[in-house]
């Protein structure tokens with residue numbers, strides 16, 4: 001065999017060509033796992049004294065979607081546990097919790113979540129699995145209904161003690177992009193809530209399964225959705241809980257692994273079959289894609305000609321700081337809870353998206369304009385909600401709910417809290 | 425269908441930014457008012473200021489000139505606008521577009537100054553391309569044009585140039601900087617006003633929130649006289665993918681372009697950690713963050729010899745971080761090539777002659 005077709009580390013048969021090198025199966029698995037081990041280097045088995053093992057001092061929470069990437073991370077963390085158990089007689093350096101947010105009500109999967117989880121439990125015996133339905137975000141929460149005006153100002157049009165439901169929420173969202181945006185806001189919220197709960201019994205680190213390509217997509221998606229201020233919170237690692245908005249350490253062990261390397265890893269480890277896709281597939285028509293789907297397509301295509309592009313984007317994003325770090329007087333966005341400067345986004349938007357008409361020129365135009373004014377002012381006096389003030393929304397959320405006519409969202413706070421917050 | 429804004433005239437177009445059906449007068453009103461808001465929000469001009477409009481004869485700069493004239497009269501900015509045009513020497517493209525600019529001069533009743541590459545550098549773009557082929561020629565375009573605009577304004581005694589960069593250009597730049605890993609410019613590329621220590625002239629982009637499609641519609645309905653061929657020397661391939669991406673995104677969500685700019689404006693770079701021994705890097709970063717003087721001074725300091733030589737190109741006297749400025753570096757390469765090609769010929773003085781020309785220009789200011 002020529003030198004070119006053998007593994008550069010051990011001369012074994014090449015199983016994958018990547019990063020301008022050949023790898024055999026075992027060497028590739030080691031190569032990828034080393035990256036994860038380094039990210040989780042605080043997960044080693046601890047000893048009180050030689051021969052005396054301490055219980056795990058850290059909990060690793062891996063959010064899983066049943067997609068290839070989070071499955072690969074789960075496998076790597078699990079392999080680390082298996083190795084620790086073998087080396088130190090059933091000792092463990094950490095506990096492993098996989099958390100699945102079940103969005104099948106909004107976006108059905110090809111298999112039942114319970115069935116998938118029981119298969120995963122068999123394969124990954126050292127891990128614990130938790131399945132949280134998306135509807136949990138609505139439990140015990142009152143709901144708040146927002147409407148928006150032509151000039152993009154939103155106003156609270158109703159507050160109800162009754163919780164809203166997933167179906168109700170999704171039925172009022174008109175576009176795929178807005179829908180996917182809201183679902184990911186809720187998903188993230190539930191994962192962080194669960195992590196905080198687990199953190200009460202054991203210090204918890206959230207280990208996201210995003211690979212480099214996915215992180216690059218996320219960077220661009222957030223930018224495109226007007227959520228550039230969130231890149232620091234969602235794309236960067238926060239090993240120190242102090243600089244993490246969630247207050248918990250968040251890491252990305254696969255941030256140096258490219259999307260096309262993941263299926264190779266999974267197949268070499270014989271776990272590919274455990275991945276499950278959603279029933280609906282992205283449209284063939286570009287115009288009918290969501291923003292996330294379009295970004296996914298963009299990187300899959302461009303990566304073939306520019307293999308280093310994802311790492312470039314991730315490295316660039318890592319240089320961004322939290323734009324709100326030095327700001328004071330910020331309040332959480334009603335929808336996504338990210339800190340916002342009240343009215344700043346709206347002022348920015350109305351300044352550059354003017355809705356003032358040109359004055360009527362002819363007598364006939366004057367008549368029509370007067371008539372329209374009369375009708376409108378009658379409408380207004382009949383609408384008591386008008387007196388409710390403008391809710392605190394970040395730019396990204398303003399853009400998202402603009403894709404809806406009226407939008408009912410779970411509000412954690414009680415009706416009284418909302419009245420206190422919004423009544424002048 | 426009635427216009428949703430005035431409700432008294434027939435809707436004639438669907439506004440690209442919002443998809444609202446509106447009438448022509450309302451379209452002009454919102455388009456112009458948004459540009460006015462951008463100007464007022466940042467105190468872009470001061471009364472009595474002389475401002476050059478970078479005029480290429482294309483739609484962006486023609487609409488810019490028209491709107492600047494309109495707003496200047498409507499809101500009494502008291503600004504004295506001058507058209508400044510660069511003749512790159514691209515046959516067929518620039519010949520025709522320069523004719524357009526000359527007509528604009530009359531239409532808008534503004535002075536016009538034309539600065540040519542041949543006169544400044546001894547090379548026209550056509551000659552440069554003949555020499556280096558079709559690769560990288562936008563690098564030359566960019567560096568030369570930037571200096572040419574500065575030199576043109578210096579000649580006119582003007583310290584502020586407005587350019588026709590539109591919202592699509594801004595959004596494209598934000599995405600390009602992320603994709604290329606261009607961190608140096610990441611947090612500043614969306615700024616309305618840019619100025620740096622290697623340019624003596626303040627540059628601003630009053631159309632930064634104006635959609636390209638709306639600029640086309642505005643020029644069309646207002647029957648503006650512009651030249652509609654793109655630069656014949658095509659940009660880098662990579663930029664093409666960003667451009668296509670933005671067009672696709674715009675079809676999915678019309679507000680995407682300003683949404684990207686909003687994100688770009690929220691980009692803040694982490695502070696560089698001050699390490700010992702790397703002092704020079706930190707100092708450089710500080711110099712670049714120096715705020716742009718807002719108005720007041722009206723004479724560019726570009727070629728003022730009293731500034732000392734530390735920050736200037738040793739060849740042409742232009743402001744520069746390095747001993748030799750970017751344009752002179754590119755010129756040296758070009759001239760070396762020309763000297764080689766004409767080795768037996770008479771113009772071994774090519775390089776020297778060009779630098780002489782630059783020196784002369786610098787001194788004559």
Ligand SMILES: [Zn+2]
Nearest residue numbers: 007010024027
């Ligand atoms: Zn090997």
Ligand SMILES: [Zn+2]
Nearest residue numbers: 333336394397
């Ligand atoms: Zn929000």
Ligand SMILES: [Zn+2]
Nearest residue numbers: 427430447450
């Ligand atoms: Zn109208």
Ligand SMILES: [Zn+2]
Nearest residue numbers: 562565655657
């Ligand atoms: Zn060019």
Ligand SMILES: [Zn+2]
Nearest residue numbers: 737740749752
């Ligand atoms: Zn020079």
